[in-house]
Amino acid sequence: MSDLAAQARALQPRTLAMRRAIHRRPEIGLDLPHTRDAVVDALVDLPLQVHLGVGVSSVVAVLEGARPGPTVLLRGDMDALPMHEDTGLEFSSEVDGAMHACGHDTHVAMLASAARLLAGRRDELAGRVLFMFQPGEEGFHGARHMIDEGLLDATGPAGRPERAYALHISATIPAGELHLRPGPLMAAADTVRITVRGRGGHASAPHDAADPVPAAAAMIGALQTAISREIAAHDPAVLTIAHLTAGTTTNVIPETAFMEGTIRTLSAPVREHVREIVRRVCRYTALAHGCSADVSVEPGYPVTVNDAGAVDQLSAVGRDVLGRDRVLTMPSPILGAEDFSYVLEQVPGALAFLGGCPPAVDLATAPANHSNRVVFDESAMASGVAVYAGLALDALG
Template identity: 40%
Template sequence: MAVINRIAGFADEMTGWRRHLHQHPELGFECYETAAFVAAKLAEFGITEVHTGIAKTGIVAIIEGRGEGPVVGLRADMDALPILEDTGADYASVVPGVMHACGHDGHTTMLLGAAKYLAETRNFAGKVALIFQPAEENGGGGGVMVDEGIMDRFGIDEVYAIHNAPDFAEGEFYTTPGPIMAAVDTFHINIKGVGGHGAMPHETRDPVVAAVGIVQAIQTISSRNHYAMDDLVISVTQIHTGSAENIIPESAYINGTVRTFDPEVQAMVMRRMREIVEGMGPVYGVEATLEYEVWYPATVNDPDKTTFAVDVARDVVGAERVIGDSGREMGAEDFSYMLNARPGAYLFLGAGDGVGLHQPGFNFNDAIAPVGASFFARIAEMALPVEG
């Protein structure tokens, strides 16, 4: 089988939805217009059970099939990023400094396409729960939806999601059983010294020198405190201090990200970072404090559900266009909370050559929307077959 003919038949309509969403991006939990658009489309498709206001602007809609059966959850994220768009598209964002730079407009469109088809055909036994989630980029909307009880409230038994992947062959899927994306943490280090004239450093307690020393020491966590075969990334991404060439500042700020898969490695990083920050303060005669924030857990695919999802993807695009053991990567995803609550799988869908994610020139490839919609639809039909 290939892309479902009925879905291919309304591909132009899907492109229209996606470009409308692209023009009207929203951040975090504030996806009010997006949620209203989604709810209106679901009503237009004849879906009558639509639950709004979950995790502030999230939606769960239920499509009932033919007879009794389990409940399969299909999830799409809706939020955008605080980036000034530079695509030159005639449907570019009309919201200054906000754009869909990660393709969530496309993900929402793919799930809407599957919803339209499934509401028409209902060729499955059981129920499909359509999960439209806010705040994937920042805020952990997936975790909030789980905390608000969507899995139990709607009886969801298994759950699936896909993400577009620029620079991977258009229309090809890849995934892996077990861990596929890393846990993500954030650290903030504040340094308080004594400022003064740049010509008289002996009268100061220089936070700049302390910041440099702390950053260098942090790098030894990866190189000297953990086994090289255990995946770990520690990246210092911000250092803010100073105002002029002849002024030693009073304070400095360091910020960065930590990516891990193993909770023991994560705990080691937290311990060593605290030891370094607390120890280096006295070394440089400054006050240094660490705030360590544990964010999204690792995204872990259920092996059996991943095997099933790979079979579905092969049904849609062909066996030769699906990689089922691609290995893991260091990005992060709050779909991890849903996979912690229920078995399921997370897959990537190749978008072809183009600008990468989280960049001002990124634009979702509309050609893959029918592929993603067909995958979602076939997940439902193959997981919930109608007998007879």
């Protein structure tokens, strides 16, 4: 373990070059041909068994150790976000309307360098490392698609992973720190869409119409009240209506109003309760206004739940590699969502946040992940490479 940080720093020029090349060519969703090819090129000279996805642009690489043993899975997601970049970096996105604003480009580069580091220490491994390069994390259920295509059986039934780990860089955590917690770490995320149907008419005569706009407005307030009245304060639940649209001009009452938003919860019972609240409140609020409501709830990612034993191992490796004061336990979950949850439903494991805030930037005002101005401290990638490699060596050494 004592050599890992130095070895990761020695690989930093390669890690840096790969990250910047991917950052310039961001791709969105499940089809990432350029990013996939960059991963394959980075691994081509290593003693790995490489499997490409069929329906998605995934890459699964297997490193067999020198002796038999268990399998450890390490994940790096690859996709970007549909947004314009305003960082001013010399390697800014060259693709209009696409940006690596969540740091997945750093994840790809860190995992590829960790594979190189571990390949050089293959004689120390009893078992195998399964490197999961995943598309479609940003709302496209990429991890689920990879599982459906046989990710967990890539080394045969006897080689199913016994542990699974992922790191996620964060622009609002000091560079090189590792933040994690056992149990629920991130939320389940569902999308709610509501169409309120009324009866259109002239805006000067609302009594001759059934106006869906005040019905929609009443629903938004009623939903927030219902959440605060029906969900216990110690069971976090967030319902945000983020998009509302209705009408075409000033003197027409429209026939419909449309709104959509997100539900975030940290347990299955609360998740189902909130879904029921949405359906009930919208239906009866619409009826009270002489309208009707069509409500759909699209299931999103499950709750991301860290295994306590895996968190202990990740914390121990982090302290050995980064220093005891660089590993912190998070006091509470966050309500973002992560599709590594699909893997953690089937394999005990953990996801941790790796600090990537540049040292000259104030944490309180640093542009966060998903900002068009987010910038990550690239030196933190060496820490991620070392932690990834350390997890495999600790589990398989």
